[in-house]
Amino acid sequence: MTKGGTSLRIFDPTIPLPGAAGGLAPRGPIQGKRVGLLENSKRNSDVILQTIGARLAERAGVTVAGLWHKPDTLPGSPEIVEEMLAKCDLVITGVGD
Amino acid sequence: MLGVVKARKGAARTRPRVGSRGPALQSRSLEVTDVLAAIEACHRRGWTDGLPVIPPTEQAIRAMLRGGATAPGQALGQIRSIPVTAEKVAINAVMAGCRPAHFPIVLAAVRGILDPRFGLAASGASTQSATTVLIVNGPVAVSAGLNARDNALGPGNRANATIGRAVRLVIQNACGMRPGLLDRGTLGTPGRYTCCFAEDEAGSPWPGLHQERGLPSGSSAVTVFAGWGVHQFSDHLSRTAEGILGTAADSMRSLGTGNCVGGGECLLLLSPEHRETIARDGCGKQAIREYLFAHARRSLADMKRGHQRPGEVEAGDEQTLIPFVQSSEAVLVAAVGGMGGRFSAWIPGFTSYSASRAVTLPVGAGG
Numbered sequence: 001m002t003k004g005g006t007s008l009r010i011f012d013p014t015i016p017l018p019g020a021a022g023g024l025a026p027r028g029p030i031q032g033k034r035v036g037l038l039e040n041s042k043r044n045s046d047v048i049l050q051t052i053g054a055r056l057a058e059r060a061g062v063t064v065a066g067l068w069h070k071p072d073t074l075p076g077s078p079e080i081v082e083e084m085l086a087k088c089d090l091v092i093t094g095v096g097d
Numbered sequence: 098m099l100g101v102v103k104a105r106k107g108a109a110r111t112r113p114r115v116g117s118r119g120p121a122l123q124s125r126s127l128e129v130t131d132v133l134a135a136i137e138a139c140h141r142r143g144w145t146d147g148l149p150v151i152p153p154t155e156q157a158i159r160a161m162l163r164g165g166a167t168a169p170g171q172a173l174g175q176i177r178s179i180p181v182t183a184e185k186v187a188i189n190a191v192m193a194g195c196r197p198a199h200f201p202i203v204l205a206a207v208r209g210i211l212d213p214r215f216g217l218a219a220s221g222a223s224t225q226s227a228t229t230v231l232i233v234n235g236p237v238a239v240s241a242g243l244n245a246r247d248n249a250l251g252p253g254n255r256a257n258a259t260i261g262r263a264v265r266l267v268i269q270n271a272c273g274m275r276p277g278l279l280d281r282g283t284l285g286t287p288g289r290y291t292c293c294f295a296e297d298e299a300g301s302p303w304p305g306l307h308q309e310r311g312l313p314s315g316s317s318a319v320t321v322f323a324g325w326g327v328h329q330f331s332d333h334l335s336r337t338a339e340g341i342l343g344t345a346a347d348s349m350r351s352l353g354t355g356n357c358v359g360g361g362e363c364l365l366l367l368s369p370e371h372r373e374t375i376a377r378d379g380c381g382k383q384a385i386r387e388y389l390f391a392h393a394r395r396s397l398a399d400m401k402r403g404h405q406r407p408g409e410v411e412a413g414d415e416q417t418l419i420p421f422v423q424s425s426e427a428v429l430v431a432a433v434g435g436m437g438g439r440f441s442a443w444i445p446g447f448t449s450y451s452a453s454r455a456v457t458l459p460v461g462a463g464g
Contacts, residue, residue, distance in 0.1 A: 013270040
């Protein structure tokens with residue numbers, strides 16, 4: 001309660017999501033960029049990601065840097081993240097079924 | 098905005114310190130006209146589970162922190178590399194309706210869900226709609242007033258209802274698993290409102306779940322388990338351990354469950370009358386776990402015919418048996434429930450053993 005009245009002060013239970021304030025990364029031309037594909041073991045995720053990579057190479061002139069594999073849907077290991085940071089300019093991934 | 102007097106960013110930086118209160122709270126705050134306005138403000142901001150919450154005032158938050166003998170800045174773990182502090186957990190526990198005496202259990206449970214083995218980033222977000230099941234063992238279950246008997250999985254007990262709800266609100270508010278955003282549950286599940294109960298150690302012929310998982314007899318602990326919906330089964334005819342466990346195994350090898358999909362862990366909740374029959378035949382928890390690991394299996398041919406595995410049935414598939422749990426240790430067994438009905442239940446585990454497994458932690462002062 002605050003002084004002299006019935007009003008009260010309540011506290012925020014949330015923790016802001018990282019990146020929520022930062023928005024999307026800058027967009028620009030992707031021709032000549034190195035594209036990494038990151039699949040998460042969902043059935044056919046490798047097929048759809050490789051198809052997208054091939055289409056982008058064909059239509060947008062990117063280079064597919066490779067397909068990385070995660071054994072599950074948990075966040076990627078630091079090793080995968082470091083390697084993709086070194087070898088890729090942009091990454092395509094997805095979640096869900 | 099209706100009822101909101103004033104929002105304040107970083108209350109700690111703008112409020113004078115009061116020595117006896119301890120460190121200033123770091124969370125944003127807002128002033129509202131009265132209790133009903135506070136409840137509505139929480140709804141509007143998406144801080145609730147859809148039910149009304151107790152307004153998280155500083156006085157209530159500090160009482161909660163004292164109940165856990167912890168400082169507001171104490172980090173309990175991380176989600177997406179961001180620390181989850183006791184202060185945020187206390188705010189959510191107040192909102193859930195916990196008493197300060199419940200807070201040590203909430204703190205231990207939150208440490209458990211933030212343990213990387215638990216895999217909250219997946220279980221809290223997945224289309225599978227897993228809930229976080231809390232099983233409490235030891236003296237703290239009694240002192241907190243948790244129910245382990247009649248209706249233990251249902252409504253009617255404040256500790257069961259609010260401790261589970263507090264952890265759910267932490268997952269939603271502090272860990273960002275908000276329905277429709279990071280929580281992508283296809284169906285959701287009622288267990289996501291709350292799912293917490295005690296093991297009935299006093300009424301059990303066997304050691305508690307926490308003892309089986311490495312903690313000493315007489316200690317207090319909470320086990321967090323990511324599971325699907327509760328599968329209740331009836332067996333009013335069996336008068337042998339094998340009869341009851343055979344019924345359990347038959348239910349556990351159903352097509353389409355979490356264990357059929359991932360073959361990880363499962364939680365078996367045995368009621369008093371089933372326990373009495375099983376124990377009379379000389380079976381303990383280890384024998385139960387070994388029986389279910391051996392018998393909760395299904396042929397690859399069945400799995401293919403049931404559209405649980407791709408491909409046509411091939412030679413040898415009838416003889417290839419797929420276990421529905423990772424190992425005998427992946428079957429968690431707890432004594433729960435009331436007299437007057439030969440019902441028990443099992444809860445399928447969320448996805449695979451590598452992605453999510455139960456975590457058991459001691460409950461004590463200081464979170």
